[in-house]
Amino acid sequence: MNKKDFRKHAHQLVDWMADYMENKGSYPVSPKVQPGDIYQQLPDNAPNLPESFEDIFQDFEKIILPGMTHWQHPAFFGYFPANNSEPSILAEMLMSTLGAQCMSWLTSPAATELEERVLEWLRDAKGLNVSWKGVIQDTASTATLCAILSARERASNFSINKGGFTGKEKYRVYSSSHVHSSVDKAMRIVGLGEENLVKVAVDKSFAMDPNALREAISTDLLSGFTPLCVVSALGTTSSTAIDPVKEIGEICDEFGLWHHIDAAYAGTALLLPECRWMMDDMVKADSYVFNPHKWMFTNFDCSVLYVKDVDQLVNTFSMTPEYLKTEQDEHVNNYRDWGVQLGRRFRALKLWFVIRSYGLEGIREKLRLHLFLSKKVANLVENHKNLEVLAPIPLNTICFRFVDKSLSQEQLNFLNAKWMQSVNATGKAFFTHTKLDGNYCIRWVIGQTDVSIKEIDRTWELLMEQLPELN
Numbered sequence: 336m337n338k339k340d341f342r343k344h345a346h347q348l349v350d351w352m353a354d355y356m357e358n359k360g361s362y363p364v365s366p367k368v369q370p371g372d373i374y375q376q377l378p379d380n381a382p383n384l385p386e387s388f389e390d391i392f393q394d395f396e397k398i399i400l401p402g403m404t405h406w407q408h409p410a411f412f413g414y415f416p417a418n419n420s421e422p423s424i425l426a427e428m429l430m431s432t433l434g435a436q437c438m439s440w441l442t443s444p445a446a447t448e449l450e451e452r453v454l455e456w457l458r459d460a461k462g463l464n465v466s467w468k469g470v471i472q473d474t475a476s477t478a479t480l481c482a483i484l485s486a487r488e489r490a491s492n493f494s495i496n497k498g499g500f501t502g503k504e505k506y507r508v509y510s511s512s513h514v515h516s517s518v519d520k521a522m523r524i525v526g527l528g529e530e531n532l533v534k535v536a537v538d539k540s541f542a543m544d545p546n547a548l549r550e551a552i553s554t555d556l557l558s559g560f561t562p563l564c565v566v567s568a569l570g571t572t573s574s575t576a577i578d579p580v581k582e583i584g585e586i587c588d589e590f591g592l593w594h595h596i597d598a599a600y601a602g603t604a605l606l607l608p609e610c611r612w613m614m615d616d617m618v619k620a621d622s623y624v625f626n627p628h629k630w631m632f633t634n635f636d637c638s639v640l641y642v643k644d645v646d647q648l649v650n651t652f653s654m655t656p657e658y659l660k661t662e663q664d665e666h667v668n669n670y671r672d673w674g675v676q677l678g679r680r681f682r683a684l685k686l687w688f689v690i691r692s693y694g695l696e697g698i699r700e701k702l703r704l705h706l707f708l709s710k711k712v713a714n715l716v717e718n719h720k721n722l723e724v725l726a727p728i729p730l731n732t733i734c735f736r737f738v739d740k741s742l743s744q745e746q747l748n749f750l751n752a753k754w755m756q757s758v759n760a761t762g763k764a765f766f767t768h769t770k771l772d773g774n775y776c777i778r779w780v781i782g783q784t785d786v787s788i789k790e791i792d793r794t795w796e797l798l799m800e801q802l803p804e805l806n
């Protein structure tokens with residue numbers, strides 16, 4: 336593609352993008368396709384000769400777009416959102432145009448220093464401990480992996496990094512039974528083994544019971560295990576239960592354990608003073624992760640890891656072969672040493688654009704709208720005689736189900752799954768589910784950039800339309 340064509344197509348694409356942003360609510364949220372449908376439309380072999388941009392784009396519209404789930408649709412209520420915004424998209428365009436690889440300060444000084452600054456902004460705006468230092472990772476899974484690896488190296492005095500396991504280590508990590516699967520996965524990767532993730536009981540609100548944690552640690556100590564780390568959840572994935580991070584931090588302090596707080600989704604809410612009850616800056620923690628790529632209008636991917644002791648993190652990951660050495664190494668942050676990846680994208684640019692375009696107050700306004708809409712949904716569900724809410728709603732995730740006292744759990748689970756599938760099949764809204772105490776429930780997560788009362792009302796109607804089918 337020559338420079339002239341690039342300009343032409345770029346303009347066309349920007350128009351397409353602007354149209355998409357205006358009309359994203361008119362697509363079916365999830366596509367009606369079967370496995371293999373897209374694959375079969377793609378040729379067996381890569382083209383040997385150049386194809387025109389028109390042809391490529393035509394196939395994008397004809398083959399790819401109909402196979403997409405529209406995550407930015409205002410009635411996408413599944414999983415947790417991966418919401419984006421106009422300023423974030425514009426920043427991505429610049430990032431890919433500059434094409435910088437931001438592994439060290441020298442490889443793009445502005446990228447490194449902007450990252451340092453915006454993460455300070457966010458730390459302070461969220462009321463986190465002012466001594467914490469941040470680094471952007473691709474995902475919360477990676478950030479948690481980094482935290483547990485650092486905990487392992489702190490406990491072993493870096494001996495496992497050097498010589499590997501001796502076979503005598505019996506490390507244990509603790510979380511609630513509602514922990515995100517990325518923690519189980521990290522246990523495998525860090526070499527501790529997923530069976531050594533002790534899943535502590537939860538209370539009625541599905542938050543970790545600190546007494547049960549203390550007991551689990553004590554029992555393990557008596558049995559010859561070495562407690563290493565506790566991963567608490569500020570907002571579990573099933574129901575956004577808020578673990579008591581202050582008490583957990585104190586227990587970690589008492590036993591000398593690493594405390595990692597997984598606030599992947601709910602961490603964004605700390606921007607609201609009225610949500611600070613979840614966690615204040617007095618909480619004792621060694622690391623904390625939250626995903627601007629979930630609820631902070633920054634398109635995937637962008638996950639922020641804060642740590643109390645940067646040296647611990649850097650000593651765990653730093654690798655400086657001759658070809659990576661630079662003159663400034665002693666005076667700058669080389670973020671390649673703060674995590675798994677060597678090469679790094681310029682993600683700080685997105686955060687900068689988003690924070691400046693909205694202003695913190697603009698972001699807060701959107702979050703407050705989400706919380707308000709969630710209250711409305713909670714009221715609708717609570718006032719319906721055949722529906723019930725199955726978990727407390729500290730933020731904007733409502734776990735609810737159809738209920739009929741004459742039916743068994745199994746029957747109810749079946750009917751609720753059918754209900755959700757029938758709603759999703761309309762393409763007008765999209766939900767995903769979880770199970771709480773064995774009860775299948777639909778999760779209604781209200782965190783879309785452009786969700787409004789209109790989508791809530793329409794989706795409620797849709798749910799009601801599909802509901803009678805059950806009887």
Ligand SMILES: *Cc1c(COP(=O)(O)O)cnc(C)c1O
Pocket residue numbers: 415473474475476477515517568570571572597598599600626638
């Ligand atoms: C979504 C989520 C994760 C995983 O996030 P990724 O960035 O996709 O790795 C981890 N923990 C919790 C609590 C989550 O909700």
